[in-house]
Amino acid sequence: xxxxxxxxxxxxxxxxxxxxxxxxxxxxxxxxxxxxxxxxxxxxxxxxxxxxxxxxxxxxxxxxxxxxxxxxxxxxxxxxxxxxxxxxxxxxxxxxxxxxxxxxxxxxxxxxxxxxxxxxxxxxxxxxxxxxxxxxxxxxxxxxxxxxxxxxxxxxxxxxxxxxxxxxxxxxxxxxxxxxxxxxxxxxxxxxxxxxxxxxxxxxxxxxxxxxxxxxxxxxxxxxxxxxxxxxxxxxxxxxxxxxxxxxxxxxxxxx
Amino acid sequence: xxxxxxxxxxxxxxxxxxxxxxxxxxxxxxxxxxxxxxxxxxxxxxxxxxxxxxxxxxxxxxxxxxxxxxxxxxxxxxxxxxxxxxxxxxxxxxxxxxxxxxxxxxxxxxxxxxxxxxxxxxxxxxxxxxxxxxxxxxxxxxxxxxxxxxxxxxxxxxxxxxxxxxxxxxxxxxxxxxxxxxxxxxxxxxxxxxxxxxxxxxxxxxxxxxxxxxxxxxxxxxxxxxxxxxxxxxxxxxxxxxxxxxxxxxxxxxxxxxxxxxxxxxxxxxxxxxxxxxxxxxxxxxxxxxxxxxxxxxxxxxxxxxxx
Numbered sequence: 345x346x347x348x349x350x351x352x353x354x355x356x357x358x359x360x361x362x363x364x365x366x367x368x369x370x371x372x373x374x375x376x377x378x379x380x381x382x383x384x385x386x387x388x389x390x391x392x393x394x395x396x397x398x399x400x401x402x403x404x405x406x407x408x409x410x411x412x413x414x415x416x417x418x419x420x421x422x423x424x425x426x427x428x429x430x431x432x433x434x435x436x437x438x439x440x441x442x443x444x445x446x447x448x449x450x451x452x453x454x455x456x457x458x459x460x461x462x463x464x465x466x467x468x469x470x471x472x473x474x475x476x477x478x479x480x481x482x483x484x485x486x487x488x489x490x491x492x493x494x495x496x497x498x499x500x501x502x503x504x505x506x507x508x509x510x511x512x513x514x515x516x517x518x519x520x521x522x523x524x525x526x527x528x529x530x531x532x533x534x535x536x537x538x539x540x541x542x543x544x545x546x547x548x549x550x551x552x553x554x555x556x557x558x559x560x561x562x563x564x565x566x567x568x569x570x571x572x573x574x575x576x577x578x579x580x581x582x583x584x585x586x587x588x589x590x591x592x593x594x595x596x597x598x599x600x
Numbered sequence: 601x602x603x604x605x606x607x608x609x610x611x612x613x614x615x616x617x618x619x620x621x622x623x624x625x626x627x628x629x630x631x632x633x634x635x636x637x638x639x640x641x642x643x644x645x646x647x648x649x650x651x652x653x654x655x656x657x658x659x660x661x662x663x664x665x666x667x668x669x670x671x672x673x674x675x676x677x678x679x680x681x682x683x684x685x686x687x688x689x690x691x692x693x694x695x696x697x698x699x700x701x702x703x704x705x706x707x708x709x710x711x712x713x714x715x716x717x718x719x720x721x722x723x724x725x726x727x728x729x730x731x732x733x734x735x736x737x738x739x740x741x742x743x744x745x746x747x748x749x750x751x752x753x754x755x756x757x758x759x760x761x762x763x764x765x766x767x768x769x770x771x772x773x774x775x776x777x778x779x780x781x782x783x784x785x786x787x788x789x790x791x792x793x794x795x796x797x798x799x800x801x802x803x804x805x806x807x808x809x810x811x812x813x814x815x816x817x818x819x820x821x822x823x824x825x826x827x828x829x830x831x832x833x834x835x836x837x838x839x840x841x842x843x844x845x846x847x848x849x850x851x852x853x854x855x856x857x858x859x860x861x862x863x864x865x866x867x868x869x870x871x872x873x874x875x876x877x878x879x880x881x882x883x884x885x886x887x888x889x890x891x892x893x894x895x896x897x898x899x900x901x902x903x904x905x906x907x908x
Contacts, residue, residue, distance in 0.1 A: 349635050349877045391851055391875050396664045396822055398875070439877060563662045565669060565874040570627030572647070572676045573662040582655045582676055 347568050348376050349439040354430045355412055360494045363419045364464065365428050366404070369436050371413040378403050378413060380472035381445030381536075381559055381591045385567040386415065387437040389426050398439065399423040400564045400586070402468040402536075404495075413438070416467040416495060442567050443590045446534060446557065448475035455531040457483035459503070460545050462521060462537020466495060468559060469536060473502040484530075488521025488541065520544070527552040535559070535594075546594035556594035560585045604891040605898050606884065608642055608866050610843055611766040611791050613701050613727060615642035615866065618899060619856065619880050622847050622870035623648050623705035623730060623770070624673065625821075628687045630694050635877045638698030640884035642866060644691065645703045645794075646683070648732050651717040653679025659814035663803050668822030668849070669871050670801050672813045675707050680717045684724045692725060703768070707732040711755050715762045722763035729765050731756065731790075734772030734797035746772030746797070749784035760789030768845065771795040771836070773825075778832050779839035786840040793836055794845040794868065796829045822871040823849040830862055837863030837904065851879065853886020863904035 355368040371378070378384075380403065387398035405414035419428050430436060446468075451457065457476065459469045466487050476483055485503035487496065491512040499506050507524050508516030517524055522544040527533055535545045536559035549556035562574035562585040569587030576585050578596045583589060608618040620643040626632055629644030656676025663670040678687070683704065691702050704726040708714035714731070721729050733745035733752050745751045756769055767789065773796040775781040782793055798819025803812040812818075829848020836844045846864035850856050851872035859867045872879045896902055 346631070346634055387875075391823065391872070392667050396667065396669050396871070396875065397662070437876065563660075565662055565671070565871075566625070566627075566631070566877070568627075568631045568877065570631040570647075571625060571671070571874065572656065572673050573671060575656060575661065575673075575676060577655065577658065 345376055347440045347442045348373055349437065352436050352438045354432055354434045354436050356432050357428075357430055360416075361492055364416065364494050365419065366414060366416050366495070367427065367430065368412050368414045369438060370411055371406070371438065372411050376441060377408065378406050378441035379445050380448060380475050381468050382441040382443045383567075383590065384413065384415070384438045384440030384442065385564070386427060388430055388434065394426050395421075395423045397423075397565055398437070398567065399427065400442075400567055402559075402590075403441065403471050404467045405471050405474070416464070416470070418464040439567055442586055444588065446472050446475075446559075446591055448472065448479060451476065451479070451481060451532065453480050455481065456529065457481060458525065458527075458530045458533045459483050459485045460521060460525060460533060460535040460537070461485070461487045462541040463489055465537030465541075465559070467536075469534070470495065470498055472534065473499060477502050483534075486521050486525050488537070489515070522548060527554040527556075530554055532557070542594070543598050546598040549594060550599070557591055558594045558597055559590045560592060560597060561590065604888040604896065606887060608899060610845070610866055611728065611768075615701055616640060616699050617642045617884055618860065618866035619884060620645055620703070620845070620866060620868040621873065621880070622868035623732065624671075625870040625873050628691050629700065629702075630690045632873065632877055633694040636880045637884075638695065638700055640881055641698075641700050643701035643703050643727070644695060645705050645730050645868060646687070646691070647677055648675050648705045648707045649677045649680050649683050649717065650675055650707050650709065651680050651713045653677050653682060657814060660812050663812050663818065665801070665803070665820065665822070666824060668820055668824030669874070670803060670813070670818040670820050671798070672815055672818035674815075680706070680720045684720065688724060688726065701727045703728045703730050705730045705732050705770070708755075711758050714755050715758045718759040718763040722765050726765065728768055729759075729763060730768045730770050730794060731759055732770050732797070734770055734774070747774055747776055749775070749777065749781045752781060753784040753788040756785045756788035756790055766791045768792040768794050770797055772797045773799050773828065773832055778835045782836045782839040786842050790842060792843040792845060792865070793840060794847060795836055796825070796832050796848050799825050799828065821849065823851055825849045826855060830858055833859055833864055834862045837907070850883070851875070853883050853890055856883055856887055857890060857902070860899055860903050861906040863907060865903070
């Protein structure tokens, strides 16, 4: 189903940490229902008022009853700073849902799964955990942060084990999230986070012979597969992160 | 909705409107086909093709600037034959029934490549060929033909002989002399001219202390270039007798009307599609509203009017 562009309304925005925000907006298009791992292009500024391009943000949570999409994002630059100023009732332009996302329906119900998130890369894993639970699959969760975890409580009811690591050692395991992971205990690992982390996850999975899906990120202009600005060079050739991805086989992106 | 007539004739085609999706910003049109109201879209210029296809550039491909965007895609494309077999049938299925003209954009690395690619496209169902002699992002590709009028004329002559489709030649703003370049491609057999492609720019990454782009220079588009592009369209219209299709930073109905008043037969919308994928709908409506408010029934009444 191709993406659509809608003028939507902000329902709420709350600060989870100094730099992390949870933004909800209405999504009323019944023909374009999003799923885990997909993203939207967000915009709340005119052409000459801010950054030229819209900002791709992954779907954190989709509530079909409330017709609400939620975005968990980190303030990193001018675009996200502008998004952070939004309040309930403000207008927001949403283009999406874009990308392939994670196909929760295709995962066998008896599969032993682990979700591995790093920093703001934990955002799409919440919707994924919900969709997996709806299929009767309870994954384990491994989450790494620099110093301060966020949005972890929402995972506790959805995951078997939730393990948190911080670089600073302030919370949970002192070290990298990849150090806690033992891929041989799982049939499939799904990961989203910084590229060095995902490469580390893939390497451990490859050594253990375990399949690994990675969710990539890149700068995007169109977000719908038209401009080829977000191409990621893979073993299979050039692939658009926005259209062929953002979810790829780990071996395709990081394999030898 | 006003009842102004935006139908536009171009090289024997009656286009829905003067608005085209510009090559490289509009995919093959099918990505936008459900967001743009197709009766408001005149034509789609597909993503630039090369005979054999190519992966495009490594490293950064996008960089934002004030009111603009630099890109260094490097003509990533599946090749002419793949286009004819896979992408063109999708364009035919989605665009043709709505009367949207299909324009294939062709780049190349040598005169032989241009010639062979044009011959293949000439035998396909595309309505026109837009010859890209102006891609700034491919080494030894396109750009040399975009700078020198004699080199441009040479490649246009060869393509002209190899294809029977209407031929629109897309010029680079880096041409040494815009009027001379326009006259050269007209004499070589071009049926129309489109301009401008992106302007070569540069950006430095302060943290890395290196150029942002692997090719150092990249193509700047968006509203930032509009007055420069409009000046060149003005020059082109004054230099030749064939139709001129204007582009460069068009984002509103008023922007499009400026190009029409400068004498452009039609216009292309590029980077603005990234800001709002529905922007062509709004540009169309704003043009129609302006025409209605000013008692203009057809674009023919105002085309080139600014030239006095």
